[in-house]
Amino acid sequence: MNNNNIKRYERREFIKVLSVAAASCTSTCLYACSESTNSPVTLTGKKIEVRLEDNPTLLTVGGSVRKTFSEVNNGRPVLIVRTSQTSFRTMTMICTHQGSTINNPTNNVNKVICPNHGAQFSIADGNFGKNIGGQSTADLQTFETTFNPTNSTIIIEF
Ligand code: FES
Numbered sequence: 001m002n003n004n005n006i007k008r009y010e011r012r013e014f015i016k017v018l019s020v021a022a023a024s025c026t027s028t029c030l031y032a033c034s035e036s037t038n039s040p041v042t043l044t045g046k047k048i049e050v051r052l053e054d055n056p057t058l059l060t061v062g063g064s065v066r067k068t069f070s071e072v073n074n075g076r077p078v079l080i081v082r083t084s085q086t087s088f089r090t091m092t093m094i095c096t097h098q099g100s101t102i103n104n105p106t107n108n109v110n111k112v113i114c115p116n117h118g119a120q121f122s123i124a125d126g127n128f129g130k131n132i133g134g135q136s137t138a139d140l141q142t143f144e145t146t147f148n149p150t151n152s153t154i155i156i157e158f
Pocket of ligand 1: 095100114115116117118119135
């Protein structure tokens with residue numbers, strides 16, 4: 001092996017390593033960007049059924065549950081709230097300010113709060129998803145939710 005072969009090999013290896021590093025940086029950036037998005041998701045019409053018997057907190061008015069469905073809302077969580085005997089509402093848990101995941105509601109409080117800068121959003125039926133205090137930002141995205149009392153399921157349309 002002469003010196004020319006050694007140089008060529010080193011250059012080839014260097015380009016190979018550089019390519020792998022560039023691909024890794026690009027995929028990391030794309031993942032991070034998609035994780036931190038605070039934009040509403042595009043509605044696709046996909047329907048997801050949730051059984052009340054699998055979610056006991058939804059059996060009482062005012063109860064809620066956080067759910068994540070990999071195929072909708074960019075795989076990020078939503079909050080389902082029972083707002084009356086016959087109605088349920090669903091909203092994203094992704095803050096419209098900078099994309100942080102919002103905390104679950106605490107007992108007897110009709111709002112949720114983003115841990116990052118304190119944006120507050122209503123979970124009351126008439127005001128569901130509205131920015132009501134703390135950091136001023138856009139309202140949360142909500143998803144059509146219908147209740148089927150016959151089989152005690154709700155259908156959420158994303
Ligand atoms: S990211 Fe939620 S208030 Fe800033």
